Amino acid sequence: MPSKPAAPITIDAVYAAPGYLFRRMQQIAVAIFMEECKAFDLTPVQYAALIAIHTHPGIDATRLSAVIAFDRSTLGSVIERLQAKDYIERKPAPEDKRIKLLHLTKSGAAILREIIPAVERAQARMLEPLKPADRKALMGLLVQLVDLNNEASRVPLRAEDALEHLGKAK
């Protein structure tokens, strides 16, 4: 069987490509998030970091990067900015001089409570154009795909890593 003839090289092929659609959808998602949350001066990434620190108080930067699938290099500056806004604090760990433990400040916990409704509005708006059944279908497929492709990215998600820092305390 002869293989299919090479498709003509045009921009239309790009419009239908998964990679293009993922990039485009991410642009849109960030734009909607920023619009709904513009009163709070928090980016999506900073929000995720705050939530993760709230869920795992005393986590260190490397484990945090695994828990939200961030690049460790990038996370450094994210943490700096959150610290500059007085939403988190870093304390050196007594038993390991390399590590700095992350905790929310009172301001951080407060901003988190306040921003939640805006974030939920944003998340809802991203899917709003679809019919409810389609929203579920899309989310289901995406969860699968992200999970099955986890190892393909530089920073695979390792949600269970967050528990390690508690391991010794137990």
Place this chain on the structure above:
Amino acid sequence: MPSKPAAPITIDAVYAAPGYLFRRMQQIAVAIFMEECKAFDLTPVQYAALIAIHTHPGIDATRLSAVIAFDRSTLGSVIERLQAKDYIERKPAPEDKRIKLLHLTKSGAAILREIIPAVERAQARMLEPLKPADRKALMGLLVQLVDLNNEASRVPLRAEDALEHLGKAK
């Protein structure tokens, strides 16, 4: 009817949020693209720009940004890098001194032909973990969603803008 009680604030809510999944999927898509195309020293964005210029020779930067839904500010440096690699050239338009027209060079056309198979492998790999029927379903939903949310991003896609630069020549 009382509204649902506020969900506890944890990182698990983030894992299921559309915005998080889109960001994660984009990370994965870029990683796969770069891996398949590492022999070519082209990023996904640069590839899309090359394809668009190939499809619309003599397009200017502003219209190019509309055609691939890029930010105009960002596009400047992308064009510079493509020019530095000798894949495109910029020529001032005779009838409008503001505009610089973009064309592929021979190297640019050549690299485009060569990279296509790698790009197609990358696009296929992104969806590979899903069953074929699910791939179709996901792409269908994504195309819809991106289209319906087009105006939500700073740079909506305006594919038809590309035709304008031909309008006067006709």
Place this chain on the structure above:
DNA sequence: TGTTGATTGACAGTATACTGACGGTCTAGG
């Protein structure tokens, strides 16, 4: 115990992205 190897946070360098602004240029209305 002493050194190798791994880990942690930090940094430099490159590439997208978005906001906002600016001078040069064109165009349409008065």
Place this chain on the structure above:
DNA sequence: CCTAGACCGTCAGTATACTGTCAATCAACA
């Protein structure tokens, strides 16, 4: 014809991301 507004490319500033490297530190094994 001439000026107000639109448009073009560009730039400065901020924020993600990834690659690769480094010194300090820790852990584990010989």
